[in-house]
Amino acid sequence: MPFARTTPTSHAHDDFHRNDLTMDATSSAHLLFVDDEPNVLKALRRLFRAQEYTLHHAESGADGLEILRHHPIDLIISDMRMPQMDGAEFLTQVAEQWPNTIRILLTGYADLESTIAAVNNGKIYCYCGKPWEDNELKILVNNALEQKRMREERQHLFEIINQQNQQLKTLNASLEEQVDKRTRQLRKSLSMIEQTHDALKKQYAESVKAFAKIIEMRPGIKSGHAKYIAETAKEVAQRLEMDPTEIKDLIYAALLLQIGKMNLPDSLLTLPLMSMNPQQRKRFLNHAQEGHNLLKGIEPLRNAASLIGHQYEYFDGSGHPAGLVGQAIPKGARILALIRDYINYLDGSITGVKMTTAQVKNWLLSKRAILYDPEVLDIFLAWLNEPEAQDDRPVIEISWTQIQAGMEVAEVICNGVLYMKDQMLNEKNVEDILNLRQHGKNLVIWVRLGNERIKQ
Secondary structure: OOOOOOOOOOOOEEEOOOOOOOOOOOOOEEEEEEOOOHHHHHHHHHHOOOOOEEEEEEOOHHHHHHHHHHOOOOEEEEEOOOOOOOHHHHHHHHHHHOOOOEEEEEEOHHHHHHHHHHHHHOOOOEEEEOOOOHHHHHHHHHHHHHHHHHHHHHHHHHHHHHHHHHHHHHOOOOOHHHHHHHHHHHHHHHHHHHHHHHHHHHHHHHHHHHHHHHHOOOOOOOOOHHHHHHHHHHHHHHHOOOOHHHHHHHHHHHHOOOHHHHHOOHHHHOOOHHHOOHHHHHHHHOHHHHHHHHHOOOHHHHHHHHHHHOOOOOOOOOOOOOOOOHHHOOHHHHHHHHHHHHHHHHHOOOOOOOOOHHHHHHHHHHOEOOOEOHHHHHHHHHHHOOOOOOOOOOEEEEOHHHOOOOOEEEEEEEOOEEEEEEEEOOHHHHHHHHHHHHHOOOEEEEEEOOOOOOOO
8 A cells, every 4th residue: 555645734844756765656655753953853854855755853752742643654763862751652652542653763872771661662663773874774764664565555455355255255156257256366365465475574684684784883893793693693504404484583683683782881892701800791791681671572583582682501501691501592592602702703802812713613612512502513613614615714794984904805895896805904905995985885895804814
């Protein structure tokens, strides 16, 4: 069902041009921005100016509710911290009175407890950290509106099917031709529903991937790790012949594995694990439980949240928080723990010193059946050593903000053109790559972890 176009009113809003991604020439979604800071509202309006959206804005939750009473709002972006009525309370009232409106929360890193309340009570679609990344936020809004449109289309199709079923009941049994005609229509409708459902699942997966990138924008959280862990966990899970549903939950957990770190201070995020004192270590490891608590109320992520919460359980029972032993630890959590430690040892996040892949493999083997599941470890190492892998070091995509001298670049691509390949970076290389970003709209940087030189 297309979004309804409404006539512009005297309330603060703007009517803009065509959004070529999802809207056709007869459709226009209504967006409402709620923030007590005029500069933030101005930035949001400027960001979505090129799309064919009807934009409304309010500087308080009360004003936002008043706009909702008079306009058919499709999506809301609300700040968390506002006087009198904060974002959690505002979105809770919206969920009760306008449940079909998509709700997105803008929140700072210090607002994790309030964000959890908004997730549980306001039933928000997702939340986005401030400051946001423009392209990520535009993709998030676009995906949310597309998902809403497909949900409405699916409901419309169900209504058609129900209507057709009622018509079928009134047909005379002797009208075989008419029955056959209606049956064919019904099958076509069911096929369309299945296609719509598949599209919804794809959109949800893309939204999780986009949110994973937003998490890695947090200073101190290594970019590229989530994608590598997710892809590698999928390879290991397939070799373990896990159920497709379990693999999907495992991939979601890997992409959102670091979500609880968003509430940690910068000083703790940059401190190697082995350099932490007991109090710091306890606070750091608790990010797994914070991630679990944040996601468990979202039904499609409930199983993934459990895997995130158990990511620091170890095979011999020495882990955190429950001290589970062996097979009592969810298999997905055993996989995540191994791959997470593998990549963190390589980049020095645990010891403070980067290790080679050979050193890390030997370390993992020394902890076989102690920290790590023997079966999972054997399959993971076998996958690393497969003949087609010419270089078993992880290759991850990083943000331009994290590039530095001493890294080993696998590829640097700017606007689709390969600029650099298989090279150790010096200060001049870093400066050249940063200059590329100023002149190119699409800069992609892939680096190798591990200290070995490229095999000749």
